[in-house]
Amino acid sequence: MSTAPDLLFRTLADPTRRAIFERLCREGEQTVGALTALSGVSQPAVSKHLGALKLAGLVRDRHEGRQTHYSAQPGALNPLIDWTSQMAGFWQNRLDALDDLLKRMDQ
Amino acid sequence: MSTAPDLLFRTLADPTRRAIFERLCREGEQTVGALTALSGVSQPAVSKHLGALKLAGLVRDRHEGRQTHYSAQPGALNPLIDWTSQMAGFWQNRLDALDDLLKRMDQ
DNA sequence: GGAATCCATAACCAGCAAGTTATGGGTTAA
DNA sequence: TTAACCCATAACTTGCTGGTTATGGATTCC
Numbered sequence: 001m002s003t004a005p006d007l008l009f010r011t012l013a014d015p016t017r018r019a020i021f022e023r024l025c026r027e028g029e030q031t032v033g034a035l036t037a038l039s040g041v042s043q044p045a046v047s048k049h050l051g052a053l054k055l056a057g058l059v060r061d062r063h064e065g066r067q068t069h070y071s072a073q074p075g076a077l078n079p080l081i082d083w084t085s086q087m088a089g090f091w092q093n094r095l096d097a098l099d100d101l102l103k104r105m106d107q
Numbered sequence: 108m109s110t111a112p113d114l115l116f117r118t119l120a121d122p123t124r125r126a127i128f129e130r131l132c133r134e135g136e137q138t139v140g141a142l143t144a145l146s147g148v149s150q151p152a153v154s155k156h157l158g159a160l161k162l163a164g165l166v167r168d169r170h171e172g173r174q175t176h177y178s179a180q181p182g183a184l185n186p187l188i189d190w191t192s193q194m195a196g197f198w199q200n201r202l203d204a205l206d207d208l209l210k211r212m213d214q
Numbered sequence: 215g216g217a218a219t220c221c222a223t224a225a226c227c228a229g230c231a232a233g234t235t236a237t238g239g240g241t242t243a244a
Numbered sequence: 245t246t247a248a249c250c251c252a253t254a255a256c257t258t259g260c261t262g263g264t265t266a267t268g269g270a271t272t273c274c
């Protein structure tokens with residue numbers, strides 16, 4: 001089945017990487033330099049994280065001169081939403097089944 | 108800030124661990140033995156995963172004689188839902204702001 | 215009581231992933 | 245053209261984590 005959530009979970013599991021993504025969501029497009037400034041890690045580390053985010057489809061990059069602008073791609077979160085609601089759905093189904101059972105026993 | 112999503116993402120990032128959780132969501136309560144049977148890894152590995160899931164609040168355990176039954180605790184997914192909709196919200200806000208800007212420019 | 219079963223923990227191993235420094239390519243500025 | 249800047253990649257180190265086997269405690273069955 002869908003291996004999509006796997007990449008998303010793995011990519012978002014790292015705190016510094018998720019922080020970068022959150023920042024892009026909050027504040028919109030940012031250059032690598034700007035992201036590095038507040039990330040607490042070195043510039044190559046940030047570049048690697050951005051590469052991972054891009055691989056997961058979570059960000060887009062746009063080259064402009066010698067700087068690269070990154071922006072969040074929130075549609076990529078959809079598989080996460082799907083997965084979560086699916087889990088919640090299974091839960092609900094079993095609740096419903098239990099409910100049915102109880103009703104039948106009640107008769 | 109909420110460190111809740113962090114533990115959730117980290118815990119759900121591992122495929123076998125997430126598979127165990129999915130199975131508990133789908134099929135309800137299961138013993139360690141039953142989970143081990145289809146997990147593809149050893150019983151101690153499953154126990155460790157269940158420990159991690161429990162630590163994250165994703166499962167509950169119930170002891171009955173010599174076996175332990177585990178069940179999903181889907182409410183624990185709420186921080187994940189919150190985080191996701193927050194990200195989507197930021198995105199939407201920036202879209203709205205852009206929309207406003209365009210409208211003002213249009214006048 | 216003794217054997218078998220279920221599970222958790224301990225101890226250990228190997229691989230990966232996130233960090234670092236070093237470097238280089240491309241771009242702007244002097 | 246040279247210098248400075250921005251970013252990406254390479255090479256390397258290290259710590260964590262997911263896996264294993266070994267073991268033991270608790271429980272059930274004979």
